[in-house]
Amino acid sequence: EDQVTQSPEALRLQEGESSSLNCSYTVSGLRGLFWYRQDPGKGPEFLFTLYSAGEEKEKERLKATLTKKESFLHITAPKPEDSATYLCAVLGSNDYKLSFGAGTTVTVRA
Amino acid sequence: GAGVSQSPSNKVTEKGKDVELRCDPISGHTALYWYRQSLGQGLEFLIYFQGNSAPDKSGLPSDRFSAERTGGSVSTLTIQRTQQEDSAVYLCASSLRTSGGLKVFGAGTRLSVL
Numbered sequence: 001e002d003q004v005t006q007s008p009e010a011l012r013l014q015e016g017e018s019s020s021l022n023c024s025y026t027v028s029g030l031r032g033l034f035w036y037r038q039d040p041g042k043g044p045e046f047l048f049t050l051y052s053a054g055e056e057k058e059k060e061r062l063k064a065t066l067t068k069k070e071s072f073l074h075i076t077a078p079k080p081e082d083s084a085t086y087l088c089a090v091l092g093s094n095d096y097k098l099s100f101g102a103g104t105t106v107t108v109r110a
Numbered sequence: 111g112a113g114v115s116q117s118p119s120n121k122v123t124e125k126g127k128d129v130e131l132r133c134d135p136i137s138g139h140t141a142l143y144w145y146r147q148s149l150g151q152g153l154e155f156l157i158y159f160q161g162n163s164a165p166d167k168s169g170l171p172s173d174r175f176s177a178e179r180t181g182g183s184v185s186t187l188t189i190q191r192t193q194q195e196d197s198a199v200y201l202c203a204s205s206l207r208t209s210g211g212l213k214v215f216g217a218g219t220r221l222s223v224l
Contacts, residue, residue: 004152036215041217042217042218043114043201043203043215043216043217043218044153044201044215045215046212046213046214049212087152087153089153094166096141096143096158096160096166097155097158097166098153098155098213099152099155100145100152100153100154101152102150102151102152103152
């Protein structure tokens with residue numbers, strides 16, 4: 001069974017204080033690792049898909065990286081609007097079923 | 111539509127009552143998924159549809175849960191004889207295709223069973 005573990009559960013940052021979120025996974029036949037952002041009362045919003053170890057993707061202050069066992073979401077010089085819950089999910093041999101971690105809730109103070 | 115639409119956004123019900131949750135996917139998306147999000151837990155897969163058929167119902171927690179999709183579009187998730195442990199946010203997503211397709215999520219229905 002595919003498993004995803006995210007750490008830390010919560011992260012409080014000062015505006016401009018860079019940090020990283022971790023997503024550790026075990027999956028049979030990785031077909032993709034996904035990062036989503038979820039704001040309170042809303043559904044997850046797609047950020048990135050990574051397919052193979054060594055791959056990196058960037059979007060504004062966010063950068064996602066992938067190894068064979070984990071993925072990192074780096075937040076560089078965060079702003080209060082980056083406050084959200086970040087979800088990691090993997091797509092394995094059941095190529096329709098995303099398996100999600102519990103998420104990391106990021107709070108950025110001005 | 112432009113996005114995945116779910117209704118109602120909030121539902122409060124009494125234990126033992128039946129509830130129906132609705133999902134209207136993005137037009138043209140053939141695959142539709144239901145997930146459940148409980149407080150402090152990750153999203154839990156419930157069921158997915160390819161067209162009107164449901165090849166995988168393995169995530170449905172019990173036989174009180176059922177889902178259908180008609181016309182390859184709207185889907186309803188029905189929970190019979192609701193229990194307090196059914197309280198959660200029920201999220202629907204759709205994608206152009208099943209395999210690896212980017213899934214777009216709706217805002218969810220927050221269900222509270224008193």
